[in-house]
Each structure stands twice: as structure tokens, then as C-alpha cells.
Amino acid sequence: YLEKVQTNLKKPVGMILVTGPTGSGKTTTLYSMLEILNTPKINISTVEDPIEYRMPRINQTQVNSKIGFTFASGLRSLVRQDPDVIMVGEIRDNETAGLAINAALTGHLVLSTLHTTSAAGAIPRLIDMKAKPFLIASTLNSVIAQRLVRKLCNDKNKYTFKKEELKNISKFCNLNRILKILKEEKLAKPKQKFEDIVFYRPKPNKRCSEGYKGRIGIYEILPISEDIKKLITKGATSDEIQSHAQKQGMKTMIEDGFVKAAQGITSIEEVLRVIIE
Template identity: 45%
Template sequence: DRLVQQPHGIVLVTGPTGSGKTTTLYASLGRVDTSTTNVLAVEDPIEYELAGIGQTQVNTKIDLSFGKALRAILRQDPDVIMIGEIRDFETAQIAIQASLTGHLVLATLHTNDAPSAITRLIDMGVEPYLLSSSLLGAQAQRLVRKLCLTCRRQDGEGRWHPVGCPACSNTGYKGRTGVYELMVVDDALRALIHNRAAESALLAAAKAQGFVPMREDGERLVAGGITSLEEVLRVTRD
């Protein structure tokens, strides 16, 4: 919430395909007052129509790439820009430049965790000093299946497990929810990014400021009986 209220900078949401990244971006845009803020989005494809937001779909058939679409919408003086996915250096470069020139940019990436979103952009060719100046934070996420409340079973140690019943088509699970990790960029992280620090150093600095890795967030859901440990281990890594 705090990050999307900033006047400028870039916020990254990262994870594999099907991890709910676009839904998170849409939810973030839902917190922006579109009556006073010009919000424009570039997507491939447009997954939901959003009231009050100008949405442009990338179209390779007419040579409308993310980069070209972004350049076009920047001429419309947006306050907030949503980028469906940063896939290449051109898109990354325009996104960073926009975030440094008074725009709030929300974008997704395909990486495993929050620290690797930083190294991915640098690997694409983004200059570390530009990224360190513009990045507000990176959130990684996965979707886990929720335990069926009709048949879940608690063991002697208090941990809940899937069983399976007609209510959940004998899977033991019904519905899904997210596990997250949010790395907010502070001065210490900014200096590390500027100096091309390794992911391990970024992670250590993030943990020092209270960063909670995805697996730990998942363990909180396990403790609450919302999902199983097996499910959390399936979607996260050490």
C-alpha cells in the first residue's frame, strides 16, 4: 500500500506464470484514485477491463511492442504506468527512465524471488545506478491451494493435512491463496544495488530490515490451518 502511494519510482511484482502477478497489479491500481490520477497500462493480453484506466494491448502483428506502446503512452502524461511484463532491455530501460522522471511504474517480471528481480534487470542491461535510484520495492509471490475445511485433518503436533472428500473432489484442497515476500528498498539496499552486489548480499541486507521470505510466509498459513506444509514446500524454495 505504502509503495503504490509514492509519487514516482518503480515497484516490481515477480513470480512464474500463473502466480497471480497481474491480479496483484490490478489490486494495486484499485487503490489509486483514478479521478485525480492518470493511470495507463500496457498489457499482453488485457486480462480484465479496469474502470477509469487506459489500457493498451501489445500487438506484434502491427509491430506494437511493449517498448513502442510505452513510448506512446508516455506522451499522454500518465501519473501511474502499469507494465504487464518486462521482457527485454528496451522495456526495462523505458520503465526505469519513466520512474525517474516523475511517474510511478508498476511492472511484473519472471524471477524466482524478490532479490533476483534486481539481478535480472541488471543482467538485461539496466545500469545499477539507475535501478538503485528508482526501485521502491520488489514483491515475489506464489499461489498455494487451500485445505478443504470439510475434511482437513489435524495431527498430534497440531499441523493440518489434506484428506479428500466429495466437497473437494477428493483432492483435499479447495480454493487458492497467495504466499508473498516483499523487499522494500532502503538506503542499505540502494547502496548494494548501486555496487552490483550478489543476490546473497541483497537477501542478507533485506533480512536485516525485517524481510520475511516466502517460505516463512507460507509457514504462517500452515500454522493457521489454511494450507499444508507439502503445498508450501511445493511452490517455494530454500
């Protein structure tokens, strides 16, 4: 995942979006990207609401609705100052969406967030905000969707799934595809079935009252390949974009969650909780 993100950060122009509900760690992901880009040679400017972390060498500005300083007006003045990288805390309205796409078209790298449930869902959302599909296709570099799951404590219970439980889980995901991914990641042996794979449950104790401590992200990264660009220009639905991206090897959030659950980092219950919410 990190390699894909870093490849996209090396592109000098375009737009990278991070999507997810409130409190899913989107801003932290944006700051991590700025941290990678933050060298003395690169001019980085932000418009945020509020500024959550102060960062050296970065020109950070905070939205102030009382004086009419919004994401849109902030973005307008930033573009005139010729930054290399622009971070906009959130694309909330049509005007900000249009300005962000315009900034990406005129030689800037734009990083921002959107409220959508999946990576592919960002595209119809931008179209709802009156962005033209061919402009989205030519500016978008990638979309990252994420959720935060709780991490299991070191002391945890091992278990395997029963057939009935798997039947229930299969309503939310493609178990055959997940099994294939687990085998590719060497988390399952070539001939193992789903019922043979060991997963983990929380084991509440004095140190970890609920059996969990800390949180970790589960992600899906939609790279905007030539095929995906054609689909966007055609006005394809998010489902069509997602299924095409999966054929090209994109792992969905739930699949990334299953990988982290098989590694013993989190539990399947946690993964399903944050995806279904």
C-alpha cells in the same frame, strides 16, 4: 504485507515490480494495486499482453506484434501522454527495462512484472537487461515475489512433525528463524519446539476430492531501504541483498507459507511444492 504495499503505492514516483513464474498471480496483484490507485484525480495508463480485466477510468492498450506495437513502443507513446501511473504487463527485454526505469525517473509511478524466483533476484535480472545499478537503486521502491498455494478445505487432519521430517525440511529453510516468526505471530507458545506445533494435511472427502479448494498467495516483499540501495549500487548478488533484507525484518515466501500453514490455511507440502518447483 498490505500495509507495506499501500505505503509504496502512496509514493508518486518510482517503480514497483511483482515477480514469479507464469500463473503465480502477478497480473492479479498488479490489478489490485491499480484498483487502490484508481481515483478520478489519477491518470492511469497500461500496456498489456493481453488485457485480462477491463477497468473503468483506466486507459488500457494491448500489445500487437503484427503491427509492431510492443511493450517498448507502447511505453514510449504512453510517457508522452503524461500519465501519473503506468502499468507495463511485463518487462521482457533490455529496451522495455530501460524505458520503464526512465519513466520512473521522470515523475511516473511504474508497475510491472518480471520472471524471477525471488524478490531479490529481480535486481540482477534488471542488471542482465543492461539497466545501470545506480538507476535501479534510485527508481525501485519495492519488489514483491509471489506464488499461489491451494487452500485446505475446512475438514482437515491435524499433525505434528517428527524429527526426521524436520531434518528433511531444514534443507530448504531456516527452521529456527521460522520458529521465531511463528512465536512473534502468536502461532506458537514461547517455549514450544517445532515438533510441538500443529500443522494440517488435506482430508479428501466427497465435497473436496483432494482436500483442497481455492488458492491463496504467499509473498515476500523486498523494501528498497537506504542499505539495500547501497548494495544494489555496489553490484551485490541476490543472496547478499536477500540476507541483508532478512536482517532488516523481511519475511521470505517460505516463511509466509509456514505462517499460513500454521494458521490452517494451507499445508506445508503445498508451500514446499510451489517453492521448490
